[in-house]
Amino acid sequence: MPIGRRDRSDGLGRDFRMLWAANAASLAGTAVTGIALPMIAIYDLHASPLEIGLLTTMTWLPQLALGLPAGVLVDRIRRRPLLVAADVGRALILAAVPLVAALGVLHLWTLYVVAAATGVLTMLFGLGWTAYLPFLIDRDRLVDGNSKLEATNTVIGIAGPGLGGLLVQLMSAALALVADAASYLLSAACLAAIRAKEPNPPRQRRIHLFRELGEGARFLTQHPLAAAFVAFFAFGALVMAAHQTLLVLFLVRTVGLPPGAVGGLLAVGGAGGFLGALLAPRLSQRLGPARTLRLAVTISFPLGLLIPLTQPGWGLTAYIVGAAVLGAGLTVTNIIPFSFLLSICPAELLGRVASVARTLQYAGSVLGGILGGTLASWLGVRSTMWITMVALLPLAILIAASPLHHLRDLPSSRRTAA
Numbered sequence: 001m002p003i004g005r006r007d008r009s010d011g012l013g014r015d016f017r018m019l020w021a022a023n024a025a026s027l028a029g030t031a032v033t034g035i036a037l038p039m040i041a042i043y044d045l046h047a048s049p050l051e052i053g054l055l056t057t058m059t060w061l062p063q064l065a066l067g068l069p070a071g072v073l074v075d076r077i078r079r080r081p082l083l084v085a086a087d088v089g090r091a092l093i094l095a096a097v098p099l100v101a102a103l104g105v106l107h108l109w110t111l112y113v114v115a116a117a118t119g120v121l122t123m124l125f126g127l128g129w130t131a132y133l134p135f136l137i138d139r140d141r142l143v144d145g146n147s148k149l150e151a152t153n154t155v156i157g158i159a160g161p162g163l164g165g166l167l168v169q170l171m172s173a174a175l176a177l178v179a180d181a182a183s184y185l186l187s188a189a190c191l192a193a194i195r196a197k198e199p200n201p202p203r204q205r206r207i208h209l210f211r212e213l214g215e216g217a218r219f220l221t222q223h224p225l226a227a228a229f230v231a232f233f234a235f236g237a238l239v240m241a242a243h244q245t246l247l248v249l250f251l252v253r254t255v256g257l258p259p260g261a262v263g264g265l266l267a268v269g270g271a272g273g274f275l276g277a278l279l280a281p282r283l284s285q286r287l288g289p290a291r292t293l294r295l296a297v298t299i300s301f302p303l304g305l306l307i308p309l310t311q312p313g314w315g316l317t318a319y320i321v322g323a324a325v326l327g328a329g330l331t332v333t334n335i336i337p338f339s340f341l342l343s344i345c346p347a348e349l350l351g352r353v354a355s356v357a358r359t360l361q362y363a364g365s366v367l368g369g370i371l372g373g374t375l376a377s378w379l380g381v382r383s384t385m386w387i388t389m390v391a392l393l394p395l396a397i398l399i400a401a402s403p404l405h406h407l408r409d410l411p412s413s414r415r416t417a418a
Contacts (some may be wrong), residue, residue, distance in 0.1 A: 032103050219346075237364035239364075303321065
């Protein structure tokens with residue numbers, strides 16, 4: 001029986017709201033970092049497209065190396081202390097960047113180390129709350145809970161880049177990271193306010209890393225739809241990492257926009273994501289989750305082709321429409337499959353299943369970051385932006401042509417109570 005189910009005036013409970021607030025504060029910091037670190041590299045250190053690609057890669061590479069063992073760790077310890085430690089660690093690391101800049105010893109390798117260290121802690125935070133969430137709410141409320149989380153995440157996606165761009169323009173990219181550090185401390189405070197006592201995990205046998213990871217992998221491979229969704233996530237991560245690696249560079253150097261305008265445009269995708277988070281539970285109930293998933297990919301992915309058409313002036317309309325619709329579609333394609341995976345996964349496997357799925361996404365993100373920077377160096381930034389958006393189309397075709405094409409609902413599996 002999941003814990004933390006008191007005070008359910010909204011159907012989800014006070015403890016869920018604390019997790020919700022913590023996740024929002026944490027993501028606010030991540031959004032500021034996502035624009036501040038590339039801005040430091042572009043403006044202060046004059047980084048090349050390949051170096052920007054490597055900066056993105058350094059965020060994901062340690063997560064790829066450590067993601068699988070981290071899943072075993074998450075299944076063996078209490079999740080809330082892990083979440084708090086990840087928040088405090090990120091705050092300390094990012095607060096050090098302005099100090100290093102003030103001392104005049106900031107180098108590109110400094111940013112690589114910061115990106116790698118915060119990336120590992122962000123991975124642990126993501127795995128931790130993924131495994132923690134089913135302890136706080138009923139599994140039949142996971143779509144509702146995930147939609148609320150995604151809606152807030154995309155509000156932060158709207159405000160975060162805009163705020164980050166404004167802070168960079170008013171102060172400096174390094175000083176903007178101070179606000180980032182403060183957001184992680186706020187997240188830690190919200191987690192500390194959760195009342196429900198998380199039970200200690202059962203006494204564990206000695207760690208048999210490969211055997212325990214194999215249990216998580218076997219669960220995914222034994223459920224064909226779960227395996228298909230994980231493959232969908234991995235390829236999507238590759239494409240979007242290549243796209244996101246170049247997006248700030250594209251808007252700054254190719255389109256020629258100032259930091260404040262870049263932040264505002266990056267917020268457009270967040271606005272679309274917010275709309276997608278609002279629509280996902282409603283459309284899933286009305287049309288069925290399988291139909292909603294098909295609708296999202298067949299509309300949003302082709303319209304992403306508008307983004308590489310972006311030009312100054314009225315040409316920004318192409319970006320606004322393309323990014324908003326693509327943001328909505330990507331959010332829907334995250335909420336529905338992710339909620340499905342959580343709903344069918346036994347509680348004792350949550351950390352390992354999540355780590356296997358996320359590690360494949362990390363692999364796609366690492367490859368995508370390198371690929372995006374390399375292609376941009378060879379072919380140019382705008383041409384590479386075209387390639388990334390065209391590469392999304394096979395995913396839309398795959399979903400449309402999959403066994404889901406005739407289904408209204410996703411097939412269920414046994415549900416193991418947490």
